Amino acid sequence: MTFHFIQNMGGGLIFFFMIFGLIYTILWIYCLVDIIRSEYKDANMKLIWLIIILFAQVIGPIIYLILGKSTKTS
Template identity: 40%
Template sequence: MGLFKGFLFFGLLSIIIAILWLMALIDILKSDFKDGLTKVIWLVFVIFLPFLGSILYFFIGRDQKLKND
């Protein structure tokens, strides 16, 4: 039974990470940034370091977007 709980935990964790990653990618692609290079840098960072890149994007990168008034 312990093995099943481990699989369940890591399965749910993987799904949460995948959803977070997808949300970050969609937000980056839909948003306008102050310059085009910033968008490319965030895309590369989130694609190559999915978990860390997504977390950092939501804490740091979202502040770099242009504000839509």
């Protein structure tokens, strides 16, 4: 019933954006929690990563997942 209502409002595009937004929000929260819990080689890296995640909303979490592991202590 609900899915038919969404299709009538504009097709599956609204549903796609809702799912994409939910996945992105989960990724963003995961990255923030990981930054807060992790120890870094340089003490300022935690602050730098937090600024990147907060101000580069679209690509910040993706950049962190790709480059963030190299700045952490083992």
